[in-house]
Amino acid sequence: MNIGEIARRAGVSRSTVSYALSGKRPVSDDTRRKIQQVIDELGYRPNASARALANGRTNTIGLVFPPAGNHYTGMQLDFIGSVVEAAAAYDYDVLLSPSGVDSDRSFQRLLGERRVDGAILMEIRLEDDRVDHLAELGFPSVAIGRTAHPEGGWWVGLDHTALAAACVHHLADLGHRRIAFVNRPEQLLRAGYESAHRGLDGFTKAAAERGLTVRTYCCGDDAASGQACLERILHDDPATTGLVTLNEAALGGLYRGLAQAGRHVPRDFSVTGVVAGRWAETVTPQLTAADVPAEEMGRHAVDLLVERLDHPDGPSRHHLLAPPISLRASTGPATAS
Amino acid sequence: MNIGEIARRAGVSRSTVSYALSGKRPVSDDTRRKIQQVIDELGYRPNASARALANGRTNTIGLVFPPAGNHYTGMQLDFIGSVVEAAAAYDYDVLLSPSGVDSDRSFQRLLGERRVDGAILMEIRLEDDRVDHLAELGFPSVAIGRTAHPEGGWWVGLDHTALAAACVHHLADLGHRRIAFVNRPEQLLRAGYESAHRGLDGFTKAAAERGLTVRTYCCGDDAASGQACLERILHDDPATTGLVTLNEAALGGLYRGLAQAGRHVPRDFSVTGVVAGRWAETVTPQLTAADVPAEEMGRHAVDLLVERLDHPDGPSRHHLLAPPISLRASTGPATAS
DNA sequence: CGCTTCACGCGAACCGGTTCGACAACCGGA
DNA sequence: TCCGGTTGTCGAACCGGTTCGCGTGAAGCG
Known part of the structure; x- marks a missing residue:
């Protein structure tokens, strides 16, 4: 069933059917109605490939x-x-x-x-x-x-730079002096992913501005990596009291690591970062974060x-x-x- | 740039180019090489719409x-x-x-x-x-x-029926007598979603088989709904000691509700269900569940x-x-x- | 009444591929 | 030398739409 079949049944030419459908040239009400009737009867729809070929757009x-x-x-x-x-x-x-x-x-x-x-x-x-x-x-x-x-x-x-910086300032304003940054996986950082780079930049600069002591980490995109990363953070500097993360998928693992280390959030340790709002709300306590829209x-x-x-x-x-x-x-x- | 252009530059006909590319008819090594050379030079690729139109498959x-x-x-x-x-x-x-x-x-x-x-x-x-x-x-x-x-x-x-039943048996084996079922949103259940229905069936039948006291709930696909749902569960029957869920997105909320009610998982309350493995591992404690592959x-x-x-x-x-x-x-x- | 104007519809060409039938060149065998 | 079979290539038709140029009949006008 194609445009020729419609034209035949409606007793008009193929071009007339085409114009009736596209409206690019006037068609009398009579013929238009007749064509529409045949189309409805047969449930005709123009072939996408043919149309794309003819007018050069695939939609x-x-x-x-x-x-x-x-x-x-x-x-x-x-x-x-x-x-x-x-x-x-x-x-x-x-x-x-x-x-x-x-x-x-x-x-x-x-x-x-x-x-x-x-x-x-x-x-x-x-x-x-x-x-x-x-x-x-x-x-x-x-x-x-x-x-x-x-x-x-x-x-x-x-604006990952600004967002990461805002997180740092938030923690600094709360009095935190030793904080960590949990980035996306090292492989992505090395590949040059912009969020990983700009986030790291924003974090580093803002921390320097506020005179904070920082450590930065890369972390795999899963819970187990998050947990391992948090263990490293506390091992490297047990006095760390807060972290900023871009790594949504590791979030659950970071929380688990804190719980197992006996650090209560937010009493003993603050967590923040850049995360889609819906996911920030699935963890307990809910994450204070710049919500990715x-x-x-x-x-x-x-x-x-x-x-x-x-x-x-x-x-x-x-x-x-x-x-x-x-x-x-x-x-x-x-x-x- | 189309197949005609390639043919012209290679000094052959369009059909020969087509056959050289598809291999559906033999082409001499000489012409094939010549054609390939022109194609490589120009970076030619056949137009998908035209091809789809001609052979009736869009790939x-x-x-x-x-x-x-x-x-x-x-x-x-x-x-x-x-x-x-x-x-x-x-x-x-x-x-x-x-x-x-x-x-x-x-x-x-x-x-x-x-x-x-x-x-x-x-x-x-x-x-x-x-x-x-x-x-x-x-x-x-x-x-x-x-x-x-x-x-x-x-x-x-x-096999949602079997999986939900397996969860019930698991809880029953551990001695739980009063458990709840947390389903997908009511709207989806009413619409007839198969996982919601079969899961509910499997849960209900297995619970009857084991003589358990049950309540079933529908729950929105987000953390806040999960938390609210858990509050209802404990309000309706404070003696509930376990739940089975199909609702991945509500999981974080369910955990939060339990924490706020002072119920420790798994000491005071057991949670299980049917959830993609990757998400089962993001919560703490990690979820015992039938992992959706x-x-x-x-x-x-x-x-x-x-x-x-x-x-x-x-x-x-x-x-x-x-x-x-x-x-x-x-x-x-x-x-x- | 003859002329222009306009609305409407038709046929043909085209988009860029694939495929079929035909044909020329070449080969070996009788 | 003629014939039959291969091999490689070509031209034309086709897929199902869109679009351009043109023809026709009716209406408008002096």
């Missing part, structure tokens, strides 16, 4: 996300969900593309074979060849994250991409977000020890 | 997942990740389709417009019109979950779908999984009270 956007090998964090899930939902509102479908080790292959599929009109990139690195590559090609894309040279690019990012970021990314697709020659745009710290129950004044 | 599978309105659980994330990864291994892309309120619209896009060759459905209901609809159409699809009448269908499911299920679903696509006339297949309970630290003998 699909690609979402390039990290490989499953690493554990997913809740934040990534929220990104995916909100991107899909926002795209649906614009009548775009979302094609998932794992950007694994051989990111070239996946990229070739998306771009070279023209499967998508534009792309949204997650898990950005400070020096990101994917971003550079797309920029060179002039291919419409929006990054969720910000490279070291974001000027002139399209992105929506989180993942859903808002996903929506923004789609809005920007659609704008870029609709106005290819418009100026580049971006959003830099810096949500405030939500005070919950995991931080408190440093005890005189 | 894309649709993943129909629940709308973002409800919170996602970690399990769903694991499904998505493993499906994408498994599909990539077969050279399939994955198109995400939110099956929201107007699931018809999204379905029409996927099927009517022929965007995908097959589909994987998540969040199955006992009476699921999507499954029925696809079965009527003979459209290749695989369900992650099992309807009330799974005979002759393609699916990969979890989400990644394995996603892989199986893709395997089945690809088999169905390759052999449209083969007999239907399915996998019913029933992972054992992993003993961790959240259950213990009932205290004589």
Whole structure:
């Protein structure tokens, strides 16, 4: 069942059916009604591939996300969900593309074979060849994250530097003098992940400003690693009274480590960081944290991409977000020890 | 840059280029080399829409997942990740389709417009019109979950009945006599979600078998609801000493409620349920639970779908999984009270 | 009444691939 | 030398839409 069949049954030509559907040329009410009736009767829908071939747009956007090998964090899930939902509102479908080790292959599929009109990139690195590559090609894309040279690019990012610094100031204001930083896994830091780098920067600078004694750690994205990391922290400096973390997935393990060391949160030890709000609330006591507005970021990314697709020659745009710290129950004044 | 351009530069016809690429007819080594050289030079890749139009296959599978309105659980994330990864291994892309309120619209896009060759459905209901609809159409699809009448269908499911029963027996063996069941939200139960129904069934029957006193609850998919639910449980029957849950997202809240009621896990109260292993380990004490093998299920679903696509006339297949309970630290003998 | 104007619909070309039938060149065997 | 079979290549048709240019009949106008 194709457009020719509809045309035949309605007693008109294929082009007339096409115009009746698209409205790009006037069609008399009579014929339009007749065509619509046949379409409803047969439940006809135009073939997406044929349409994409003819007018050069697939009405699909690609979402390039990290490989499953690493554990997913809740934040990534929220990104995916909100991107899909926002795209649906614009009548775009979302094609998932794992950007694994051989990111070239996946990229070739998306771009070279023209499967998508534009792309949204997650898990950005400070020096990101994917971003550079797309920029060179002039291919419409929006990054969720910000490279070291974001000027002139399209992105929506989180001000990790400021957020980590805010966490440090929060702890310093409470009187903490010896604190630790729990980062994402070392492998990601070495790969240049922007959140890991900027977060670390913000933490280090703010701590220096306040004259704090600090230690920084990398930690795997799971509970067991979090627990192990906390043991190292207390082993390296038992006088530590607080920590800042970017590592959502390790949070449960950090709490467990504290409980087993007999440190009560927040009486003996304060915990804070940058974490999606929904996850900050699952731990007890609930985490005082800068809540990552993942859903808002996903929506923004789609809005920007659609704008870029609709106005290819418009100026580049971006959003830099810096949500405030939500005070919950995991931080408190440093005890005189 | 298209196949005609390649043909021109290589001094051959378009069909020869096509055959050189597909290998469906012999091409002399000389011409093949010449063609390959031009292709490499120009970085040519065949247009996916054109190819899909010509041979009737998109090399894309649709993943129909629940709308973002409800919170996602970690399990769903694991499904998505493993499906994408498994599909990539077969050279399939994955198109995400939110099956929201107007699931018809999204379905029409996927099927009517022929965007995908097959589909994987998540969040199955006992009476699921999507499954029925696809079965009527003979459209290749695989369900992650099992309807009330799974005979002759393609699916990969979890034996929630058996798993919930196993949890009850585990608690009963430890001497618990009064236990509660914490289900998914009431809205989902009413909608007929299979895990909620079968889990409840398994719990109820096993409890009756063991002569236990039980209460069952529905609980929202977030920590606050979990905490509230636990308060209700202890209010309704303070002598309750254990619970079984399917609700991953509420788990943190349940623990918090217990802590605030002064019940120590596992000394005063035992907690168990059916939860993805990775999340069972984030809480303290770690949850004794039947670990949902989400990644394995996603892989199986893709395997089945690809088999169905390759052999449209083969007999239907399915996998019913029933992972054992992993003993961790959240259950213990009932205290004589 | 003859002329322009406009609304409407048609046919053909095109998007970029795949596939089928035909044909030329070459080979060995009778 | 002629014939039959291979091998390699080509042209044309096709997949199912969109879009451009043109023709036609009716309405508008002096």
